[in-house]
Amino acid sequence: MSQPISVAVLGASGRMGATTVQALEAAPDLEVVARLDARDDVAEVATAGAQVAVDFTVPGATEANVHALIDAGVHVVVGTTGWDEGSLGRVREHLAEAPGRGVLVAPNFALGAVLAMRFAAQAARWFESVEVVELHHPDKADAPSGTARHTAAGIAAARRDAGLGPVPDATSQQLDGARGAEVDGIRVHAVRLRGLVAHEEILLGNAGEQLTIRHDSFDRTSFMPGVLHAVREVGRRPGLTVGLEHYLDLG
Numbered sequence: 039m040s041q042p043i044s045v046a047v048l049g050a051s052g053r054m055g056a057t058t059v060q061a062l063e064a065a066p067d068l069e070v071v072a073r074l075d076a077r078d079d080v081a082e083v084a085t086a087g088a089q090v091a092v093d094f095t096v097p098g099a100t101e102a103n104v105h106a107l108i109d110a111g112v113h114v115v116v117g118t119t120g121w122d123e124g125s126l127g128r129v130r131e132h133l134a135e136a137p138g139r140g141v142l143v144a145p146n147f148a149l150g151a152v153l154a155m156r157f158a159a160q161a162a163r164w165f166e167s168v169e170v171v172e173l174h175h176p177d178k179a180d181a182p183s184g185t186a187r188h189t190a191a192g193i194a195a196a197r198r199d200a201g202l203g204p205v206p207d208a209t210s211q212q213l214d215g216a217r218g219a220e221v222d223g224i225r226v227h228a229v230r231l232r233g234l235v236a237h238e239e240i241l242l243g244n245a246g247e248q249l250t251i252r253h254d255s256f257d258r259t260s261f262m263p264g265v266l267h268a269v270r271e272v273g274r275r276p277g278l279t280v281g282l283e284h285y286l287d288l289g
């Protein structure tokens with residue numbers, strides 16, 4: 039067998055970081071060489087000889103981590119949310135000076151969630167109405183979820199391409215927040231409930247019919263096949279990629 043890929047995990051003491059360390063340790067072709075958390079120096083990934091780093095930290099730290107990791111000469115798999123066009127653009131610019139380096143920013147590594155987003159984008163052009171509901175554990179820092187933002191952006195792009203106008207909504211009076219947040223013109227609602235992990239429903243409506251696309255992550259192990267696939271692939275895919283769907287052969 040060839041040498042295992044050496045991997046550093048940032049946010050290793052957190053929920054996703056700890057699950058990722060376990061999954062990597064169980065994979066014979068991957069080796070954990072560094073486990074970093076909030077007080078550690080990102081430069082340790084280079085000292086440890088990591089080829090790939092996985093970031094499951096916090097929205098306020100992830101962009102700086104990625105720039106430091108690019109400088110440290112490693113490929114980066116990012117699961118942390120909180121990215122916007124500005125932060126993605128800065129990483130793209132940085133990567134232009136580091137040819138051959140790969141960075142994947144993926145809002146959701148669960149294969150079912152990736153497929154749900156794809157199905158929603160495919161269905162979007164055929165429905166007059168669409169809203170996204172995401173449901174998560176109450177310890178989550180950001181709302182709406184990165185997945186819901188990515189889902190809404192995909193739906194909005196499909197509607198634009200199909201020449202559809204705004205989603206119908208006659209609301210003229212409302213309590214603040216009652217209609218959720220707007221992402222690219224698509225309403226997104228966030229539920230936080232003890233007992234939940236990560237769930238999403240995309241509701242699509244036409245006169246007389248409704249299509250509901252739902253995905254449930256009942257456990258954080260659901261993200262691990264996607265994370266491990268990304269770790270194996272990122273070194274072969276230079277530049278910035280946004281969304282695990284681009285690493286899957288979805289046709």
Ligand SMILES: NC(=O)C1=CN([C@@H]2O[C@H](COP(=O)(O)OP(=O)(O)OC[C@H]3O[C@@H](n4cnc5c(N)ncnc54)[C@H](O)[C@@H]3O)[C@@H](O)[C@H]2O)C=CC1
Nearest residue numbers: 049051052053054075076095099117118119144145146147
């Ligand atoms: N892409 C995906 O499939 C998934 C993404 N997520 C996202 O991953 C992120 C982490 O989620 P959880 O693990 O639930 O959070 P968590 O709060 O359990 O873990 C975050 C960890 O990062 C550490 N940390 C904070 N600043 C740091 C820094 N500068 N360097 C290194 N470590 C630092 C914290 O001490 C903590 O241990 C969130 O943005 C969440 O939305 C969560 C689940 C799946």
Ligand SMILES: O=C(O)C1=N[C@H](C(=O)O)C[C@H](O)C1
Nearest residue numbers: 119145146178183184185236
């Ligand atoms: O914080 C979480 O738990 C999750 N975060 C990601 C998101 O914001 O979309 C992915 C998944 O929903 C779990």
